Amino acid sequence: MPGGSWFEHVKKWEKDIEEKNAKSILPVYFEDLKSDLRENVETIAKFLDLLKNDELFDEITAKCNFKNMNAVKKEKVPEVVQNLSKDKSDYLYWKVTLKIGEVGGWKNWFTVAQNEEFDSIYRSEMKDSKLKFKYLL
Template sequence: MSVVEITDGAGKHLRFVEFDGKLYPKFSIDVITNMKSLKLRKDDIIISAYPKSGTHWLFEICRMLLAGRTDLQAISKSEFFIEKVGQDVLDQAKSPRILNSHVAFSDLPTDLAVKKPKIIYIRRNPKDLAVSFYNHCYKIPLFDYKGEFKDFIELFINGTVEYNCWYKQVLDWEKVIDNNTEYSILHLTYEDLKADPIAEIRKISDFLQVKKNEELIQGICDACSFAKMQTRMSHVFPDENGKSKIYRKGEVGDWKNWFTVAQSEWFDRVYRERMSGSKLKFRYSLDEDAK
């Protein structure tokens, strides 16, 4: 395992930790090395997604559903991030734990096959995700990146970013979900959660077997709105205005403000090539059907 420097087409760099041929944020080498051997509990809930797909949002929704209230102390999902937090710390957390990860399904702890905890997987359209990912890498000091978006999207498409190739990861998850006969997996999309949060929070509530409570669901919808989350989580990488850098816009369709027509067409061509044979559909704005 080593710290590696990835350079974009303009010579700007990002820094990661490399382990087993895969790129991770600069977290503890010991934690990343021992991640697959992490011991789970049967009542754990694992939130999984490629970065910038909505896991912070989903983490708060799940916390409030399990607690049955919205006035919880704000904490970051990073406190239960299995690539970052070791076994000794996670063992101190009360059950049920809401763990989270950005790794591929095959890189999750092997104990998954034994304990079979509930898994919530969320995905997001790749254009908005690429824009959010760029801003994440640009603004968070951990990555030390000051490149331009046009150069970053080449890194994204080539999979030379943290957690590597988006295309491969979502395709692998598609296979896991389609062929699953043993795991309890709830599959969500960022766009559906944005378009109809009440309906999606109901799905999550049912999946977690939380007693029906429409007042609570409405309260969570309000408490977990983007504007409130941006302020509520201001302690996580705060900016000069006292808001979290993790929460930038949270919109569907913001990619139109970043991609040129040529870049969008190129991105679409790559998508068709890489996702050939996939049945997955994505929404690139809230006023269109998934395609």
């Protein structure tokens, strides 16, 4: 991986959070955002000690919707992001050709055998991790 091992990255974050009793970090999971974006916007605002503002939360929810983000992305893909991709595409939105922001999209890329291999590696690498994934909604 270009930035190193994802497993090591996540385990270091978990260790740092635990050792420092870090109350300044809010884990946010993609699947939770997909499940109920509006509720998660409120959770993030509360974490940041922001006053409840339904109009603002509605606006944030609308702008963070994958369809809306994709429309804006097509107009404004920063050159620095394009340069991170071999084909000059915006790798942050790699699902554009399939379904934008799809939970469970891994099934479009992994064969059953690859998925079993990944699960085995994940269990081995992350056996002491508290991180839990939702693979489907």
